[in-house]
Amino acid sequence: xxxxxxxxxxxxxxxxxxxxxxxxxxxxxxxxxxxxxxxxxxxxxxxxxxxxxxxxxxxxxxxxxxxxxxxxxxxxxxxxxxxxxxxxxxxxxxxxxxxxxxxxxxxxxxxxxx
Amino acid sequence: xxxxxxxxxxxxxxxxxxxxxxxxxxxxxxxxxxxxxxxxxxxxxxxxxxxxxxxxxxxxxxxxxxxxxxxxxxxxxxxxxxxxxxxxxxxxxxxxxxxxxxxxxxxxxxxxx
Numbered sequence: 148x149x150x151x152x153x154x155x156x157x158x159x160x161x162x163x164x165x166x167x168x169x170x171x172x173x174x175x176x177x178x179x180x181x182x183x184x185x186x187x188x189x190x191x192x193x194x195x196x197x198x199x200x201x202x203x204x205x206x207x208x209x210x211x212x213x214x215x216x217x218x219x220x221x222x223x224x225x226x227x228x229x230x231x232x233x234x235x236x237x238x239x240x241x242x243x244x245x246x247x248x249x250x251x252x253x254x255x256x257x258x259x260x261x
Numbered sequence: 262x263x264x265x266x267x268x269x270x271x272x273x274x275x276x277x278x279x280x281x282x283x284x285x286x287x288x289x290x291x292x293x294x295x296x297x298x299x300x301x302x303x304x305x306x307x308x309x310x311x312x313x314x315x316x317x318x319x320x321x322x323x324x325x326x327x328x329x330x331x332x333x334x335x336x337x338x339x340x341x342x343x344x345x346x347x348x349x350x351x352x353x354x355x356x357x358x359x360x361x362x363x364x365x366x367x368x369x370x371x372x373x374x
Binding site for chain 1: 306307360363364
């Protein structure tokens with residue numbers, strides 16, 4: 148597609164349930180990033196994928212968070228046993244990688260844990 | 262540890278005037294800086310960037326200034342237009358060996374017609 152596509156756009160889930168958030172990056176972009184923005188906070192880095200390299204998971208806040216990227220394209224961010232503090236907007240971005248920092252962001256998934 | 266800081270959560274400016282958004286960073290290894298603009302319910306979009314070898318970069322109505330000694334950068338918008346009303350994020354990266362941008366908390370700009 149022309150841009151980065153994220154789904155769902157909104158997700159309300161009960162505390163303790165697992166959720167999956169999907170990101171479809173721009174075709175040909177080798178780098179993919181997940182960030183989240185909690186209320187009143189900046190964009191917090193979560194995880195980074197670059198081509199076939201091992202992902203940089205240094206930003207994941209706990210072991211309840213995981214992400215995968217299949218075939219170098221679509222990525223799924225999974226949050227297990229959701230907590231209320233997980234409520235945030237989860238943003239995915241892609242770039243050409245190799246020193247290109249003009250990330251293209253998706254519109255995000257607003258996750259609300261009740 | 263917030264390595265990129267935007268201390269003004271909001272700014273209001275009259276249409277036609279200059280908007281100045283400020284950003285401070287703590288990591289002296291950062292050597293590339295960007296500004297992103299975000300409208301409600303949309304993802305941030307890249308606006309303008311500057312390398313640490315420069316102190317100014319201009320693109321139309323937008324100019325970014327970098328003061329490395331003060332670890333400070335600013336975005337000037339002139340003249341400001343109502344369509345510029347958005348949240349502006351400052352971001353920084355160390356180009357060598359880095360994997361991700363570090364973002365500030367954002368400044369909400371409101372341009373009053």
